[in-house]
Amino acid sequence: MTVRPLDPRLLRYAVSARWFLLSGAALGVATTACILAFAWLLTVCITGAIDGRPLAELLPQVGLLVAVAGIRAALVYGQDLLAARGAARVKSELRLGVLDAVRRLGPGWLAGRSSARVATLLGRGMDALDDYFSKYLPQLILAVIVTPVVVVVILLQDWVSAIFIVVTLPLIPIFMILIGLATQVVQRRQWAVLGDLSSGFVDTLGGLATLKIFGRERRQIDRMRSITRDYRTQTMRVLRVSFLSSFALELAASLSVALVAVSVGLRLVDGSMALSAGLFVLLLAPEAFLPLRQVGANFHAAAEGVAAAEDAFDILDAVKTTQADAPVPAGERVATSGPLRLTDVSVDYGRGAVLAPISAEFAPGRLTVIAGPSGAGKSSLLGAVLGFAPHTGTVELGGMPVRSSTEERPWLAWTGQRPSLVLGSVADNVALGSDPVDAVRVRHALNLAAAPEISPDLSVGVAGAGLSGGQAQRVGIARAIYRTLDRRCPVLLLDEPSSALDHDTEARLLDGLRALADGGTAVVIVSHRAAVIGRADAVVRVEPMILAAAS
Amino acid sequence: MSTDRRTTAPVSSREVRSILTTAQPRTAGWVWGVVFGIVAALSTVALMATSAYLITRASEQPPILHLSMAVVGVRAFALGRAFFRYLERLAAHDAAFRQLETVRVDLLRRLIPLAPDGLGRTRRGSLLSSLVSDVDELQNLPLRVVQPLLTSVGVAAIAVWVVALLSPTAAAGLALALVAAFAVGILVARRVSASAERTLAPKRAALVDALLDYLGSLDVLIAYGAEETGRRKVEAADRALTRALTGRSLGTGIAAAALSLFSGIAVAWSLVAGIPALSTTGGGSLSGPGLAVIVLVPLAVFEVVASVPLAVSAWRQVRSSAERIARVAPENVPAEISVGEGTRSWKAEPAAPAIELRGVSTSWPGAVSPALTVSSLTVAHGERVLIEGASGAGKTTLAHVLVRFLDHTGTYRLSGQDVRELPVEQVRSVVGLCEQIPYLFDESVRQNLLFARETATDGELLNVLDRVGLGDWVAARGGLDSRVGERGALVSGGQAQRIALARALLRNFPVIVLDEPTANVEADLAGALLRDLLRASGDRTVLLISHGDVPAGLVDRAVRVVDGVIAPA
Known part of the structure; x- marks a missing residue:
């Protein structure tokens, strides 16, 4: 895994990260001063006492020592406070930035991914940045500030010790990289085995009901034991190598301190050095290594956070390659009524057309069914009308071309295959986007959608929780009907509206849709159910591009 | 539920x-x-x-x-x-x-x-x-x-x-x-x-809910001009969380x-x-x-x-x-889950119906009211019965009572024997369930079949795959060693159902419960799938659970579940 110490995109996309780095650097400078002052005061006190100065004479220095410790504690506290706040702000900033990007990329882009995955990335995924900000970045800042300053101070005191340290310091990143590479090699060799073994655990838990049906559940206990045992031996094989990196870190740091101590000691014996210089160097030497050791120790935590942030950066990068919708020219006339006409409309997501060009007209007062086998691109065709799918050909309403954009189409009421209900009451969902809510109309829309038994006050959880599939589907249809009535939309578009309904309910729904068509709306239904096609005034057939092999 | x-x-x-x-x-x-x-x-x-x-x-x-x-x-x-x-x-x-x-x-x-x-x-x-x-x-x-x-x-x-x-x-x-x-x-x-x-x-949690709500319904929110409102909800949740984190x-x-x-x-x-x-x-x-x-x-x-x-x-x-x-995973198993085990050995009465439920009532753990009450349901040997009803009506509950995943009150007899007197394993060797979402293990096709009958030869496995209409599919994919992917990711909904039935056939359950086999199958393929499944089941007793269309002639009769109640025929 190649992790740059600091991804420049973090600074580009999260302005608060720059602010965090600047304040972190200020704290780092103050911390360096405290480290030097503490070591120097301590040296003065110890050598002073050994030289025979009484406690009373040294008390001011001891007092200063406590004061410096207090300041240091305040800086440590400030560093943590800053890290926690910085992480919270950067997370919020990235989250809202990605939401903006997703909005600009549009539902067509989101359909190619899982919206739940993006939600997880923006919710829990971002929390991986916490460790990056609290454990890794502050240490990185200190490594950049404290280490060089301490080395220079040591150099001024005793150049021999400085050479020991300067020679050992670069060994740390070199060892870390070498051992990291070795770990990768071992890991790659074990990867498949480890993947199988850890999925074995998940699989056994997930398939427990199936195993019970076949009377195999008791045998899983032994299997679990052996899977876990193999998992341990394989993992330990990887760990034996990867723990070497911390071994090298510790060894380099402690050995160089030991070398400094021994060489200082030997030069003190022959009197070529003063105790104060020796002690001062000894106290400072570990400080030169500490931030680097911490950076190394928290490298993995950081890598995880960076990986989460990178997913967010990728979405932010993607938006740059898509151009924004052209602004609406002032005074452009937009039709709000008339027939919907498609001419040679085909959909292409950039990997070739997914739909044979379609031409069709959907006239007011008529109920048209778009039929065709699954996978023929019926839903993509609706996407083109909605503006979510990039298309060729023209879409016209009342003779005026419809602009291709992901903005709301005021003349269109639509519901997709998934009802996509939002948190709130049934009435909130039915009257989505309308304010104020017309309670009578909500009831009327539910009745037309064959849902007379659903109360508008019923609450709906995330992703339609609390409603059955059939209920959610009808609430979604009622939502489109409400909009048709409320905004006088000339076109009502329904994608597989009866897929979760039984025959009786389907028939009642079709009665309701027929009543809407009689009121002058162009009702367009995507369906291949015989009962729906039987009630249509016209049927548009969509054929698949390529004759796929039967599954 | x-x-x-x-x-x-x-x-x-x-x-x-x-x-x-x-x-x-x-x-x-x-x-x-x-x-x-x-x-x-x-x-x-x-x-x-x-x-x-x-x-x-x-x-x-x-x-x-x-x-x-x-x-x-x-x-x-x-x-x-x-x-x-x-x-x-x-x-x-x-x-x-x-x-x-x-x-x-x-x-x-x-x-x-x-x-x-x-x-x-x-x-x-x-x-x-x-x-x-x-x-x-x-x-x-x-x-x-x-x-x-x-x-x-x-x-x-x-x-x-x-x-x-x-x-x-x-x-x-x-x-x-x-x-x-x-x-x-x-x-x-x-x-x-x-x-x-x-x-x-x-x-x-509120932020995750708001995000799921916004991202999961983005198309709808845009189409209804409600995108701004949804976006503001996310921003409010984000602000609240950020403020709490800062605190x-x-x-x-x-x-x-x-x-x-x-x-x-x-x-x-x-x-x-x-x-x-x-x-x-x-x-x-x-x-x-x-x-x-x-x-x-x-x-x-x-x-x-x-x-x-x-x-x-x-x-x-x-x-x-x-x-x-x-x-x-509490140590104490809730009372609604079937734990009662009998020790009586299996002795079928040939004259008794395959399945007989009388005055059966069952609840899900923690629920206040029963999820399903059956005053009377009898299924003869070799009969094919369709259990139909709206989603949430209690059809799956019935399937789970039949394989003793859920306990019940009243009487449930299997070939004349009260299931309470039998070991649970015994009941499950008679009644087999093909789940609504069949679980496929992340292994080869062979391993996904073998655990139903470990002694089966490759010939037997291929034969049973042929019977459920997967013979050509397996051959095209490179035989029994081809993998099905994590949770069956490389397999379509219909193929998963066919594999599930193949397992049930290998296990040779006399009674098979098919729980909504077409629920995750494209609607225009559903009819063919049902026909294949029932043909492959042969003369076994089959309870087919479905909410949608079932082509004519596939089942002997239908039983309706309405709001958790199966009324007497």
């Missing part, structure tokens, strides 16, 4: 403790890990002490021979620190992984009687993945909680004792400073962050700051205690090098015990993982 209440109910601390007890290894390997850890940490302290001694003693310019012990010590401790730390990590991780065996098997033992209906179902179905990561989290109990605590306590105690040999006053100061640092660091920090933590959890940040640095402050105080105190005790100037017996040792040792000790605050926060996470596990 919601069982959400069970996921929020408080869990007994006894259950949590029993899970934590299982997670803590007690093996010799583990003890070695702790010993190595203490030796490694002691080496850190000793390196500082011997270096300080070496330098201050050297400045007294003794014969170089007097320093050789110290020189050897410095080098040895420097090597020892890295070396023992490596050994410690190996030993501790090995012990923790060995313990994982016990933890997983224990969890499996708890889950077996509960699955599938006794497992609290969350709305997002993330139960399984969270359970798996919670079990992994338990490994941190020995590694990140117990081990650092034991090391810190051990090293602190030894260091205080060594300092006490040189200066009891300095030792007392060091001990007090350590205690004070922890009192402030842990108690105060816990007060601040525990209350913040409580308010954070619902805010995090909590006041507590995060307390522990580390307390350690830093008290380490300075301990050093200063050692000076105050040590300087008057110097043999050269004061009236005591402390040498110059001795003074350096008692002053510098506290610095190293505080470096070691800096792991304690991390251990405390790791402990919080481990405990909440254990709580979640206890909630999902």
